[in-house]
Amino acid sequence: MSSPQERLVTQLARIKELSGLSLRALARQAGLSSSSLSRYLNGQLVPPWEAVVALCRAVGRDPRSLRPVWA
Template identity: 60%
Template sequence: MSEELAEQLRQLRDLTGRSLRELAREVRGSSSSLSRYFAGQTVPPWPTVVALCRTAGRDPRPMREVWERARSGAAPSAAAAPPVRNELPHDVAPPGSVSPLLPPLLHTHAVASTIIDSKLARASPV
């Protein structure tokens, strides 16, 4: 496992100020597993890394590349691919962009509004 990942995990542990058992309860893992992760003996599952980051009040996304290298056993490279921004499903648009589903949704809304307006106009006494 990557010593870099183990070091970052230990820093998260230190930031929380919690005991190993308290952390285990918080991230829904075992204290023995956490101990192996902090010692660099095994690579934790990504959800565990995310839970540790959240417990420490940190964003997990910067750790994704380090975690992937540790999982694959690869050394850091200067030309590494950019880290995954988040764990959103692929059909969810990134923040700040317009979802491809928005135009059809707006069209459906406009059609429904027109139908409702016409029915209300016929039902209302003039």
């Protein structure tokens, strides 16, 4: 069984994959630094909820389904 953080990392990686954007381009579109986004995607850092929302909005996804995993 994976931890909530591992599930969140998996979901964020999926968002990045579906976006078709490079790490730098996705970070720019979401208003995040590429280094922060990189740390979120490799599980080093749990992103603030605002960052999760910004990532979802950048790729046109609804962030609400990620709330239980993030919390």
